[in-house]
Amino acid sequence: MDIVQVENLSKVFDKEIVAVDNISFHVKEGEIFGFLGPNGAGKTTTIKVLTTLLQPTNGQVNIATFDVRKKPDSVRSSIGIVPQALTLDDDLKGMTNLLLSAKLYHVPDKIAKERADELLKLVGLKDAAERDVSTYSGGMRKRLELIIGLIHNPKVLFLDEPTLGLDIQTRSVIWDYLKKLNKENGLTIFITTHYLEEADLLCDRIAIIDQGKVLIEDTPSNLKQKLGGDTIEISVDDNVKAKELISEFSSVEKIDTVGQKLRIKTKKGDEVLPLILEICKANKINVKTVALSKPSLDEVFLEYTGKSLRDTGAGYSDKAAMQRLWKAR
Amino acid sequence: MIIETWVLIKRELEKWYKVPALIFSALIQPVVWITLFGNSFNPTRIISFENLTFSENMPPEVVMGIKEFFANSSNLILEQTFQGAPNYLTFLTGGVLSTLILFSSAFSGSSVIWDRRFGFLDKLLVAPIPRSSIYYAKVFSTVIKALIQCSLVFIIASLIPGGLVLAKLNITVVVVVFVSLFMLATGFACLFTAMALRMRKWETLIAVANLVNLPLLFASGALFPISFMPDWLQTIARVNPITYSADLTRTLFITGEITSNVIFDFQVLAGFSISLMILGSFVARYYGFKE
Numbered sequence: 001m002d003i004v005q006v007e008n009l010s011k012v013f014d015k016e017i018v019a020v021d022n023i024s025f026h027v028k029e030g031e032i033f034g035f036l037g038p039n040g041a042g043k044t045t046t047i048k049v050l051t052t053l054l055q056p057t058n059g060q061v062n063i064a065t066f067d068v069r070k071k072p073d074s075v076r077s078s079i080g081i082v083p084q085a086l087t088l089d090d091d092l093k094g095m096t097n098l099l100l101s102a103k104l105y106h107v108p109d110k111i112a113k114e115r116a117d118e119l120l121k122l123v124g125l126k127d128a129a130e131r132d133v134s135t136y137s138g139g140m141r142k143r144l145e146l147i148i149g150l151i152h153n154p155k156v157l158f159l160d161e162p163t164l165g166l167d168i169q170t171r172s173v174i175w176d177y178l179k180k181l182n183k184e185n186g187l188t189i190f191i192t193t194h195y196l197e198e199a200d201l202l203c204d205r206i207a208i209i210d211q212g213k214v215l216i217e218d219t220p221s222n223l224k225q226k227l228g229g230d231t232i233e234i235s236v237d238d239n240v241k242a243k244e245l246i247s248e249f250s251s252v253e254k255i256d257t258v259g260q261k262l263r264i265k266t267k268k269g270d271e272v273l274p275l276i277l278e279i280c281k282a283n284k285i286n287v288k289t290v291a292l293s294k295p296s297l298d299e300v301f302l303e304y305t306g307k308s309l310r311d312t313g314a315g316y317s318d319k320a321a322m323q324r325l326w327k328a329r
Numbered sequence: 330m331i332i333e334t335w336v337l338i339k340r341e342l343e344k345w346y347k348v349p350a351l352i353f354s355a356l357i358q359p360v361v362w363i364t365l366f367g368n369s370f371n372p373t374r375i376i377s378f379e380n381l382t383f384s385e386n387m388p389p390e391v392v393m394g395i396k397e398f399f400a401n402s403s404n405l406i407l408e409q410t411f412q413g414a415p416n417y418l419t420f421l422t423g424g425v426l427s428t429l430i431l432f433s434s435a436f437s438g439s440s441v442i443w444d445r446r447f448g449f450l451d452k453l454l455v456a457p458i459p460r461s462s463i464y465y466a467k468v469f470s471t472v473i474k475a476l477i478q479c480s481l482v483f484i485i486a487s488l489i490p491g492g493l494v495l496a497k498l499n500i501t502v503v504v505v506v507f508v509s510l511f512m513l514a515t516g517f518a519c520l521f522t523a524m525a526l527r528m529r530k531w532e533t534l535i536a537v538a539n540l541v542n543l544p545l546l547f548a549s550g551a552l553f554p555i556s557f558m559p560d561w562l563q564t565i566a567r568v569n570p571i572t573y574s575a576d577l578t579r580t581l582f583i584t585g586e587i588t589s590n591v592i593f594d595f596q597v598l599a600g601f602s603i604s605l606m607i608l609g610s611f612v613a614r615y616y617g618f619k620e
Binding site for chain 2: 089
């Protein structure tokens with residue numbers, strides 16, 4: 001069953017700023033779905049529509065079978081949210097924050113207390129539960145935020161850039177929790193991110209969004225495969241002879257001379273590389289350097305959006321993106 | 330609706346009583362009004378001219394006569410213009426309690442703005458609760474805080490020398506005074522919280538509060554009888570709810586009786602709070618939490 005159904009969703013601010021432009025996608029129950037895009041691509045706007053914070057301008061959005069327009073309260077009861085900005089009350093204890101949220105979601109007191117203890121243990125905040133949140137570190141806040149989103153046992157958990165600004169250890173800890181929750185409880189997770197490694201590691205499927213449009217939607221490995229496999233770069237002392245020998249291999253798809261080097265495209269880089277080295281040695285060709293690169297989501301991203309996620313700092317100078325970001329607040 | 334509102338009120342109160350300094354700092358202002366303003370601007374003392382010095386040439390019986398005249402006129406004014414209050418501070422306390430309500434309600438919206446800034450409001454907006462419960466939680470936590478502060482100011486005013494002297498202390502007086510202060514607080518909190526719902530900046534709220542606080546205070550019967558005022562100011566004071574709350578409170582303090590005036594004041598305050606509650610719920614429902 002598709003637990004999140006988005007059909008032809010558009011969101012326009014002030015009649016002219018198109019933040020989300022006619023997008024459609026589905027998330028299956030029990031999967032981790034990644035929503036990938038540069039800053040200002042429309043990720044946060046989409047998640048705000050999906051979580052009933054914004055009304056769609058056009059299109060149909062159903063979460064756990066409920067229409068976000070007609071049954072916002074039923075949608076709200078079925079979902080958990082870990083927003084991009086922190087939403088904790090600094091002046092209250094961790095436990096109080098957690099139980100307050102439980103009350104707002106109508107979790108009976110006894111069950112709330114049990115779940116709170118269990119969740120605090122899960123994320124290692126048991127000892128800090130009775131302290132004011134103002135004494136927490138960034139990572140602790142995020143972990144608390146995560147379990148607050150889970151206190152009412154939601155069907156879908158929405159995470160908006162959950163690891164933004166966290167160090168790599170805390171990030172991987174959070175990934176582990178998410179994987180565990182997904183595996184053990186079958187929790188459906190919808191995550192937006194602009195960390196490609198995060199999407200690659202966590203997600204069953206991803207959609208790439210840019211300038212309000214979904215460019216492609218598939219599993220990470222399929223997306224990488226579509227790029228045409230691995231690349232081997234090799235520099236030898238006799239390019240011509242080496243090229244002739246290497247092109248004999250059936251699994252080599254393409255071989256080019258790029259500067260002083262040979263660039264070989266193949267589906268099975270791991271297997272071809274030793275064969276190449278062997279044949280060079282047998283023919284007394286001296287191999288100076290060799291490099292094997294696997295396709296990364298970075299390259300996938302580059303392929304579809306025409307820009308690398310790493311240099312999306314440029315996105316900030318884009319006025320429309322700025323306005324979208326601002327409006328989505 | 331009521332459960333959710335109560336949960337959120339508890340959150341506000343918990344944040345409040347965890348910082349006793351906040352509670353006491355809010356008491357400083359009314360106590361300053363009573364002890365400093367009440368004593369230095371005490372009109373009955375000013376009129377009595379106790380410290381007049383007379384030329385030595387003046388015959389002593391004339392001096393005596395003048396002093397007696399001023400002393401008598403002071404008592405006369407206290408009796409006729411200050412509703413027969415035993416002293417000015419008794420007259421003033423009713424006004425200060427109403428002022429305290431105005432000042433704390435004026436900032437009632439600030440927590441909405443902070444919650445919006447810190448993202449807590451987003452969490453409330455995605456929770457399956459009626460949105461008006463967010464609004465009413467802000468309103469009634471302000472009302473509860475203001476009434477607790479009023480009780481403390483009431484106690485302090487009774488304790489200071491030359492302060493509040495009650496004609497009668499019975500349950501009716503206490504209940505009627507508290508209900509009317511409750512209504513005044515509800516009206517103002519509904520108004521100011523509704524105004525803050527769409528504000529993005531705290532500075533705007535401070536500007537609005539500062540803009541209305543002192544004019545509302547001076548154009549009311551909180552500090553002096555409105556008969557002291559020129560006609561145009563009296564007209565303004567007569568549409569100011571603080572005038573009615575101050576009048577009701579002090580009449581009960583001074584006479585201890587429910588007069589026809591008290592009943593009229595009570596009706597005005599009831600009308601004020603009910604109409605602003607309706608307006609506020611309308612704003613909260615259709616305007617305050619939209620995109």
